[in-house]
Amino acid sequence: MTTVFVRRFMADYARNPINLILLVVVPTVFVVVVAGSMADAAKLVGGVGGPAVETATAGWAAAFLAGIAMYFQTAATRDTDRRVVIAGLPANRLVAARLITGTLLAALASAAAVVALAVRTGVDHPGRAIVGTFMFALIYVAIGAVVGSIAGNPVNGTVIVMFVWIIDVFFGPAMGAADRVATRGLPTHFVTLWMVDLPSRHGGRLGDLGWALAWTVTAVAAAWVLAGARTRVKSPRSRLADPAGLRAQLAAAGRAAWRDARRNRVQWVLFVVVPVVFILAADAVTPNKPITLTLQEHGHSLTRAFAMPAVHGATMAPIAIASLAALVGLFVLLDSRDGDRRSVLAGLRPGTLFGARLGVLALMALAATVVSLATTALVFQPTRWFTYAAANLLLAFTYALVGALLGPLFGRVGGVFIAFLLPFLDLGITQSPMLHAEPTTFSRLLPGYGGSRVLLDGALTSTFDQAQPLLIGVAWLVTLGIAVALIYRHATMPSPTMVRAASADLTMSPPSQRPT
Structure with missing residues (x-):
C-alpha cells in the first residue's frame, strides 16, 4: 500500500513539466552560472572562496529544490491526507509514503546537482560530493515537511523555508568564517565542512561527519512526528462575497x-x-x-x-x-x-x-x-x-x-x-x-x-x-x-x-x- 502511494505522489510531482524542467534549471543556475560569482563574493566577505564554494553550490541547489518541493508535498495535501486517514489508512503509512517520496525527490535533486558540478568543474572527491549533496537535500526535505506541517499558508511557508536556506547558505562556513560560533547551529554547517573537506576542529568526538549525520537523522525524525500530527488539522472555512x-x-x-x-x-x-x-x-x-x-x-x-x-x-x-x-x-x-x-x-x-x-x-x-x-x-x-x-x-x-x-x-x-x-x-x-x-550588457535587460x-x-x-x-x-x-x-x-x-x-x-x- 505504501508503495502505491509513493508512486502516486511521484506521478503527481512529475505531472507538472515545470517541476522536471527546474531539476535542470536550478542546478544549472547555482552550480554552472553563478558558482564563480558566489566564490568571489565569499572571498570578499571573509569566506574560503574558490573550489570549496563551487563544490558547496551543488548541495545548496539540491537543498533548495528538495525543501520547496517537500513543503508543497506536505502543505498542499493536508486536507486530502486527513480524508485518507479518516477513510482507514494508518497515519504512519501515509507519513512513510510522504517521506519516502521526499527522499526520492532528494535523490533526484542531488543527482541533478552533482551532474551539474561534474560538468562545470569535475568532482575531485566523488564520495564526499555525492553523499554530502544528498545529506543537504535530505535535511531540507525534513525542513520542508516540518514547515509544511505548521504553516499551511503558502506565503508563510515558502518564506520560512527560503529564509532558513538563505541564512544557512550565506552565513554558513563556505560563504563566511568556518570557526564562527554563532553559525554552528545552522542545519548544514557540519555537512558543508565535511563535504568540502574543511575540518572544523570543533566537532568533538563525533567529528564533522558524525554531527552531519546526527543533524540529518534528527531532522527526519522531527519531520515524521509533525507530518503525522498534521493529519488532525481541520481545514479553514471560506466566505462568500455579495x-x-x-x-x-x-x-x-x-x-x-x-x-x-x-x-x-x-x-x-x-x-x-x-x-x-x-x-x-x-x-x-x-x-x-x-x-x-x-x-x-x-x-x-x-x-x-x-x-x-x-x-x-x-x-x-x-x-x-x-x-x-x-x-x-x-x-x-x-x-x-x-x-x-x-x-x-x-x-x-x-x-x-x-x-x-x-x-x-x-x-x-x-x-x-x-x-x-x-x-x-x-x-x-x-x-x-x-x-x-x-x-x-x-x-x-x-x-x-x-x-x-x-x-x-x-x-x-x-x-x-x-x-x-x-x-x-x-x-x-x-x-x-x-x-x-559597472553594469553589464545582461544586467540592462x-x-x-x-x-x-x-x-x-x-x-x-x-x-x-x-x-x-x-x-x-x-x-x-x-x-x-x-x-x-x-x-x-x-x-x-x-x-x-x-x-x-x-x-x-x-x-x-x-x-x-x-x-x-
Whole structure:
C-alpha cells in the first residue's frame, strides 16, 4: 500500500513539466552560472572562496529544490491526507509514503546537482560530493515537511523555508568564517565542512561527519512526528462575497482582500523578521575593506572608493524587499483565482476585484519596504534618503508584479522557484556593485536594472544622474502591470460549465428569489 502511494505522489510531482524542467534549471543556475560569482563574493566577505564554494553550490541547489518541493508535498495535501486517514489508512503509512517520496525527490535533486558540478568543474572527491549533496537535500526535505506541517499558508511557508536556506547558505562556513560560533547551529554547517573537506576542529568526538549525520537523522525524525500530527488539522472555512454597485463592490472587494491579508498574522511577523535578520546579519559579517565603483555625478563618470559595509548595506534591503514582494505577488493573485472567478460569476466586476487585489499587493510590498528601510537605517545612511527609498519602492512594486505574473504561468512550485531565483540573480548577482563595478550588457535587460541604478545613485552620490534608468524601471512597471491585468482577467473569466450551472440554479429557483 505504501508503495502505491509513493508512486502516486511521484506521478503527481512529475505531472507538472515545470517541476522536471527546474531539476535542470536550478542546478544549472547555482552550480554552472553563478558558482564563480558566489566564490568571489565569499572571498570578499571573509569566506574560503574558490573550489570549496563551487563544490558547496551543488548541495545548496539540491537543498533548495528538495525543501520547496517537500513543503508543497506536505502543505498542499493536508486536507486530502486527513480524508485518507479518516477513510482507514494508518497515519504512519501515509507519513512513510510522504517521506519516502521526499527522499526520492532528494535523490533526484542531488543527482541533478552533482551532474551539474561534474560538468562545470569535475568532482575531485566523488564520495564526499555525492553523499554530502544528498545529506543537504535530505535535511531540507525534513525542513520542508516540518514547515509544511505548521504553516499551511503558502506565503508563510515558502518564506520560512527560503529564509532558513538563505541564512544557512550565506552565513554558513563556505560563504563566511568556518570557526564562527554563532553559525554552528545552522542545519548544514557540519555537512558543508565535511563535504568540502574543511575540518572544523570543533566537532568533538563525533567529528564533522558524525554531527552531519546526527543533524540529518534528527531532522527526519522531527519531520515524521509533525507530518503525522498534521493529519488532525481541520481545514479553514471560506466566505462568500455579495454583488453590489461599482463603488460598493470596490469597497467590499478591498475590505475582503485586506481582511484576508490581515488575518495572516504569521505573514506580517515574517515581514519584520526576514529583513531585520537578513540585513543586520549581512552587515555584521561584512569586512571593513575598500571597494571601487564607477558612478555618475554631476553628469560625469567618476571612479570612487567606498567602504564595503556601506555598499553592502545599501544593496541588502532591495534583495530582501524584492524576494518578499515576489512571493506575496505570486500567492495573492494565484490563491484568489478560483474565489474571484466565482465572484465574477455572481456579479462582481473583474476590474473591481483586480483593483482590490492590486491595492492589497501594493500595501504589502510597501510594508516590506518600510521594515527593510528602517532596518537599513540602523547600519547605513544613504546620501539622499528620498531617492534611495523611492528606488526600493520601485523594485518592490516591480517584483510584486513579477510574482503575480509567475503564478498563472508556472503554478505554485515552479512559481516559487522562479520568484526566488529572479531577485537573487538580478539584484543579488547581476546588479551587485560588489561583483560588477559597472553594469553589464545582461544586467540592462533585467527588471531590476533601472531601480538598482537609481538606488545606488541615491545611496552614494549627491546629485540625480539616472533619468534613463528611471524611465526603464517605470517602463518595466507599466508593462508588467498590463500583462498581469490581462492574465488576471483571463484567469477569472467563468468557464462555460460554471455559467451553465449558475443558469440552471437560477432557473430552478422560486420566482420570488430570482433577481429582477
